[in-house]
Amino acid sequence: MTKPRYRCLRGYTIDPGFSTRLDTMVINESIYKIKWEDLEPGPIGEYLEIIDFDPVNYCFYEPVDLDSKEILGMSGLAPSEGDAQFHQQFVYAVIMQTIENFEKALGRKIIWRSNLVWKNGKADEAQEYVQKLRVYPHAMMDSNAFYTSEKVALLFGYFQAANKIEGSNFPGGAVFTCLSPDIVAHETTHAILDSMYPRYMENTNPDVPAFHEAFADIVALLQRFSNTKLLEHQIEQTRGRLDEYSIMGELATQFGQALETGRGALRSAIGEYDKKTGKWKKINPNPAAYQNAMEAHDRGAILVATVFEAFMRLYNFRVQDLLRIATQGSGILPQGSIHPDLVKRLATEASDISSHLLSICIRALDYCPPIDITFGDYLQALITADTDLSPEDNNGYRVALIDSFRAWGIFPQRVKTLSVYSLRWFPPQLTAKEDLAMSLMAAHIKDDIREISRLTNRELIAAKYKVLQKKLHTILDKPITTLDKKWKSSKLKQKDWDGFLKNIGVVKNIKPYSIPYSDGILRFSANPKLEVHNVKHAFRKGREDQQLEQVIISLTQTHRVESGEYRGFKFRSGCTIIINILNDVMNVEYIILKRFDKDVRLIKQADYQLGIGASMTMPISSYDDPRKSINLNFQNLHAH
């Protein structure tokens, strides 16, 4: 018997609090359509394992069996705040929806970060494959929820709402963070981002923690705006005010409210209610904000607001014609309800923009450097990734994004003007010999990539990637013995190879040395370690049906730096390499590089992590122990 394609599961559209508000009650139940998979009670599936242990009450709640006839027959359990089994069903639905969005955009399967294996107090190279992300819907009594990379798990807390009325939360009632689709999507995004770039857990500049937070919010926000039913309802409710940003703004404000547990900054970055008039007002972009906001959430909120701004620009642009048609050309809607057909069309436009924007934002991740990301890097990644996949851009997505980044004052460092052309990553500038070295490297892994492209089992894929990482490591380190005959016939010299390595952020044969710094020196240790983090194969489709087959490689080199007076730190260089496969030929398109340099970036990081440059010092208020604050800790970050 053929299996169904989807599993329908009932759940909340926005937070459960909105079910008790008369105006949102009718729409706060949605059907989540999740790709079918056989499930064990838990639910436990291919990607997830929901473990419902509640340490507060010291009990396990009975795991829900979503494959049981009764539950299948009613499209899952009915939403209920008091039913732990519904909570299990709901986190499963939202996490799977988020994973599906990522897989669709990235064109490959998500593989979780591997578990570190500790030997004699040191992390061992042989990392353990993690098949399922572990999810605890009732992990603690706390108004917090977080992702932990050590355990590769999501932990959701619950709490008694504060004794003040905040939006639609009743004072005193229990609030479950696992029932907020925004919070669940946010935490899932942390887990996926960490699986792609484990080094983003290192706080090397103020944009890094802010990016983790912002990106998680962007995914949650755009997922919410993809829900046509919710949009239709809001558009209908706010009828004549379509041209005043209101609908989206109100939704976004509720979103900020929903994430209020430790994430209040978001709400004020997008918009706020005017206390006098009670009307929602969008906050106008402030180009100075990015220079001044140092705390992760304040800074992250700027990036969220930037993407929201792009969304609003696209929406207003795209609905102009509909409004003109509906108003005989005036564009101003009369009093009274607007026509249900118009409501539908406007909602469809908004949800369409939202899902495209979500794909664009996710896809850009592959075009980011593997370490030390800045918002400027992300803007360049957005523009390059989207130009590659949707060259025409008839609907102006890239222009809207660039305009919004400009309005919020976010510029990449080396770019003087913001245009699609200047923002694109450039193809590698290599000499003929360096180019030959690079093609030898790409050709060396081609057969393995071919094999991986035919696999569907995630564990097998992960195992093959691991082999491939080793293989790349060996060729980068010892090209002469690895390539043997090919090396001889290529007539390359080791110095040509070293030249190529320099272009991917790797330096060879380093002896210990030091440079002057502040009122002391920085000492570098010899022979920095090379790590090949990720090799990924992707097959993706753009808005204009353009298809791309790609290989994405990310690698870093670690330089240990000691300072006489202060503690030491790790300074990393490296790159993300994007290879396009066309007619069975591997072409290196981009090398997204964080160069090993002894000046600008190094000094900035030293100032930031050692606490020397006052304005750029890493804010430690959100961490327990400043000495450990190099690594992000979402439990502390979210509780802040």
Ligand SMILES: [Zn+2]
């Ligand atoms: Zn977060």
